[in-house]
Amino acid sequence: MLFAWARHMCHLFVDFCRMPRLQADALEPSVDVQAFRDLIPLAEEGRGLICVSGHLGVWELCPYLPSLLGFPITVVVRPTGIAPVDAVLTAIRGAGGTRVLEKWGILLPLKRALERGEMVGLLSDEDAGERAIFAPFLGTLAATTPSVAFLQRVTGAPIVVASVHRVSRGRWRCHVWRVIRPDPAADAEHAEQEITEAVNEALSRAIFAYPEQWFWGSRRFLTRPPGERPGPDGLPPRAA
Numbered sequence: 001m002l003f004a005w006a007r008h009m010c011h012l013f014v015d016f017c018r019m020p021r022l023q024a025d026a027l028e029p030s031v032d033v034q035a036f037r038d039l040i041p042l043a044e045e046g047r048g049l050i051c052v053s054g055h056l057g058v059w060e061l062c063p064y065l066p067s068l069l070g071f072p073i074t075v076v077v078r079p080t081g082i083a084p085v086d087a088v089l090t091a092i093r094g095a096g097g098t099r100v101l102e103k104w105g106i107l108l109p110l111k112r113a114l115e116r117g118e119m120v121g122l123l124s125d126e127d128a129g130e131r132a133i134f135a136p137f138l139g140t141l142a143a144t145t146p147s148v149a150f151l152q153r154v155t156g157a158p159i160v161v162a163s164v165h166r167v168s169r170g171r172w173r174c175h176v177w178r179v180i181r182p183d184p185a186a187d188a189e190h191a192e193q194e195i196t197e198a199v200n201e202a203l204s205r206a207i208f209a210y211p212e213q214w215f216w217g218s219r220r221f222l223t224r225p226p227g228e229r230p231g232p233d234g235l236p237p238r239a240a
Contacts, residue, residue, distance in 0.1 A: 004212035011166065016060050020095035024068040031164075032173040036066055039160060039176065043071060048114030048157040052148055054125030054203050055215035057165035058172055060093065063121040065164065065174060067097040074099040074113045075121040076106050107147060114155040124148055124199055125214075127222045133193060134225045136239035137200040138207065143223035148199055149192035156182050159195065161202035165210050178202035 027033055043049055051073070053062045063075040077093070079086045079102050090100050101109055110120045124145050125137070132143035152159055159180040167173050180198050183191060207214045221236060231237045 001212050005216065008166065008213050009215075011169070012058060015058050015166070015172075016092065019060060019064055019092055022064070022068065022096070024070075024096075027065070027068065030171055031061075031065060032167075032171075033065055033069065035162070035174040035176045036069060042158055042160070042179065043117075043119065045158075046117045048117050048155060049119040050114065050148060050151055050155075050157050050159045051119055051121045052124050052159055052161050052199055052203075053121070053163050054123055054206070055218060056125070056203070056206055057163045057210060057213045059123065059163070061164040061172060062162060063098050063119075064093070064096045066119055071119045072097075072099075072113075072116075073119040073121055074101060074110060076101050076103045076110070076123075078103050107150070110147075110151060111155060114151065114157045120151070122148060125203055125220060126218065127220055129223055132223060133196045135193065135196040135200045136204075137220070138204050139238050140221065140236045141225055141228070141239050142200065142221055144196050144200060146192055146196065149195035152180070152182050152195060153188060153191060156184075158182070159199065161199055161206070163206050163210075165213055175206065177206050 022030065039049065051062065051066070053059055063073050067073050075093070075098055077100055093100050113120050128143045128145040133146045133149070134141045135144050137144065148159060151157065160176055161178045162174065162176045164172050164174050178198065180195060186194070224236060228236065
């Protein structure tokens, strides 16, 4: 698995640089986009779509492909802080029509995009620090961003947990792991916890299906719940 992961990470850089070569009228030989096409009726409901993924598969393709299929989409990225590098990365990400926002102060622009019936894309497999919701992820609690659940609560937009995976060199397949619709009767606090848990469960299934295509080098489990004690092996305890 370590060899497969290292090969994936090398191919990932090449896949990203070649993204602008993909054209809307010539996707089928390279990409199985049927799972994303099946989302069209959901998008046509007019409440927008919250597309959630992680550093899994060829994650840069996850917003790029919907933009080629005609979904207006806004994505959130973490800038490198090096202006020339960020300019190149933004140009590649936006080549298909994707709107790119830096990750600070983005809730209001994302809310407005959803209110226009558009799609927004976020990665939720990063450590969210102290302002997190702790929810099971890969078998233990993980500090998870509350932004996804908050956006659904204030807009009523469905959440789609999706990813794009390499199936062979130069060929990819789109997956939708779960669709989470809002529950108008749910209590706000409990709803945010339940939504976050549902997102993490879907992402965990995706990682178990393609373990060699997740970015294992991230410090995903750095922030721990207050008062938690490690197990006898020194690792965080399993989630109930």
